[in-house]
Amino acid sequence: MSMTVKEVSKLVGISVRTLHHYDEIQLLKPDNVSSAGYRLYSEENLDTLQQILFYKELDFPLSKIKAILDDPSFDKYEALSNHRNRLLERRNRIDNMIQTIDQTNRYLKGEIQMTNEEKFTGFNFNDKQYEEEAREKWGDKTIQEANKQINEWTTDEKLSKEEEMNQIFRTFAELRTGSPDSEKAQSTVQKWYDYLNSNINYTYTLDVLKGLGDMYVTDERFMNNIDKFGTGTAQFIKEAIDIYVNNQQ
Structure with missing residues (x-):
């Protein structure tokens, strides 16, 4: 009809x-x-x-x-499954953010204590909002291969990997008032570079790493998220990455 x-x-x-x-x-x-x-x-x-x-x-x-x-290969059943998974990820993240907001309100009122780690629960730099731009830049096949490894992780593994990532950014935040060419800053860049290449099924060259550093300050979404660890963290990471790349070339 x-x-x-x-x-x-x-x-x-x-x-x-x-x-x-x-x-x-x-x-x-x-x-x-x-x-x-x-x-x-x-x-x-x-x-x-x-x-x-x-x-x-x-x-x-x-x-x-x-x-x-x-696309002739478009599969509506697969698409629906992907929609569901992405919406569940978004819902889980929103639930975590709401919980963090509620806890922060209680913390500000002096009702509870809150660790620095708890203050950033729900902030996830692997959010799908960036995936489409990545697909356009590096191609569908590259992103599919990168996601394949991530999707095979268990829930506990994902939480562990996310915490490992957040700890790297917390270290950058602690160092941001110092020099980006310090030994500690450069070793943290190395740790971030190793994290990317060992956890995502994609080869991050030095040029790609430098491009990421640039994006941390040119894309307001990345900069705002990273600077939640401390104002100026994104700029510090970008400068530290630039020095690291120059030293490696």
Whole structure:
């Protein structure tokens, strides 16, 4: 049974203008048009719209969504499984952040004590919001291989790896008022470099490492997250990485 654009708009809760835009950019073209020129959406069109909205919920740009849906290898069952896993990851992270906020409120009121580690529970630098940009920069195959190793970790292993990563950033934060070319700073860069190459199924060259350092200060999302360990931490890491790379070349 076909549905008009107004009926789809009412059913889904998105505007008619948005549906028209999806048609114009060929992201979602209705299967039929009535004799009067009205768009008519099929059941299959609605299934596609559902996929589009799942990807939008996960912050994918429309251009990338179109490329994914147009790919001959696209598998809607696999896509739904991936949507579910990503949303569960997001929910778990949000739950942790809410818990951290509640604990911090009690800590500020003097009701409880809170360790520095507990203050940063929920901050995860492996967040999926960066994955699409990484895919565009390094390609789907590279990211899939990198994720494969991570996805094989148990929950305890993931928590342990995340804590190891956070400890490296806490060390950088403690060192940030000193010199980035100090022995301790450079050994911490080495530890971060080793962490990346041993835990992610991707070869981080010195050039890639330098690119990451640059991104820590040019991308506000990275800088804001890293600076939660202490203002200026991101800039310090970038400078320490630059020195490390120069010394290794």
